[in-house]
Amino acid sequence: MPEYIIALGSAMWLGILTSISPCPLATNIAAISYIGKNIGKTSSALFSGLFYTLGRTLTYCVLGLILVSSAQAVPRISLFLQSKMKIVMGPFLIVIGIILLDFIKFSFAGLMVSQRRQEQLARSGMWGAFALGVVFALSFCPVSAALFFGSTFGLAVAHSSRVIIPSVYGIGTAAPVVAFALIIVFAAHSVGTVFKKVSIFEKWSRRISGIIFILAGAYLILTVNFHLFQG
Numbered sequence: 001m002p003e004y005i006i007a008l009g010s011a012m013w014l015g016i017l018t019s020i021s022p023c024p025l026a027t028n029i030a031a032i033s034y035i036g037k038n039i040g041k042t043s044s045a046l047f048s049g050l051f052y053t054l055g056r057t058l059t060y061c062v063l064g065l066i067l068v069s070s071a072q073a074v075p076r077i078s079l080f081l082q083s084k085m086k087i088v089m090g091p092f093l094i095v096i097g098i099i100l101l102d103f104i105k106f107s108f109a110g111l112m113v114s115q116r117r118q119e120q121l122a123r124s125g126m127w128g129a130f131a132l133g134v135v136f137a138l139s140f141c142p143v144s145a146a147l148f149f150g151s152t153f154g155l156a157v158a159h160s161s162r163v164i165i166p167s168v169y170g171i172g173t174a175a176p177v178v179a180f181a182l183i184i185v186f187a188a189h190s191v192g193t194v195f196k197k198v199s200i201f202e203k204w205s206r207r208i209s210g211i212i213f214i215l216a217g218a219y220l221i222l223t224v225n226f227h228l229f230q231g
Contacts, residue, residue, distance in 0.1 A: 015172020055133020
C-alpha cells in the first residue's frame with residue numbers, strides 16, 4: 001500500500017510537471033483564456049475549470065486503460081514488461097531527465113488546436129471546456145509524451161493500475177487551470193503575478209526533477225544491470 005500511495009503521488013507530480021512545462025503550458029494558457037471569458041460568472045468559471053479537468057482526466061484514463069490492458073493482454077509484451085521493465089527503465093529515466101534539462105532541443109511543438117477551433121469550442125459552454133480538455137490532452141509534445149508514455153505508463157504497468165494512476169496524472173495536468181480559474185473568480189488582478197511565479201517554479205522544478213530522473217536512472221542501471229549496491 002505505501003508503494004502504491006507513492007506511485008499515486010508520483011503520478012500527480014508528473015501531471016503537474018507536465019502542465020507547467022513550456023509546451024503544455026501553452027495549451028493550458030489557452031484554456032485559462034477561455035475560462036477568463038466567464039470572469040463575470042463565478043459558477044461558470046468554476047464549472048468550466050472542472051469540466052476541462054474532467055476532459056483531460058477521462059482522456060488519460062482511457063489511454064491508460066487501453067495501453068495497460070493491451071500490454072497485459074499480449075503475452076509477449078506482458079512477459080517483456082515483467083522481466084525487462086527494470087532493465088530498460090534506467091536508461092529511459094536518464095533520457096527523460098535529459099529532456100527535462102533541455103539538453104536535447106526540439107524544433108517542433110505539440111499538435112496545437114487552431115485559434116478558430118478554440119473559439120468554436122469556447123462558444124459551446126462548459127462542454128466546450130470539456131472538449132478542450134480532451135483535445136489538449138491528446139496534444140502531446142516531447143516532454144508530455146516522455147512523462148506520460150514513459151514514467152506514468154511505467155507506474156501504471158508496475159502497479160497494474162489501468163485507471164487510477166493515469167487518472168491522477170490527468171488531474172495533475174489540469175490542476176493549474178483549476179487554480180487559475182479560482183484566481184480569476186476571486187482575485188483577477190493577481191493572475192499576472194501568480195503566472196510569473198508559476199513560470200519561475202516551473203523552471204526550477206523541471207531542473208530538479210530532471211536531475212532526480214537522471215540519478216534514479218543511473219541508480220537503476222548500476223543496481224539492476226550491473227548488480228551493484230546489492231548487499
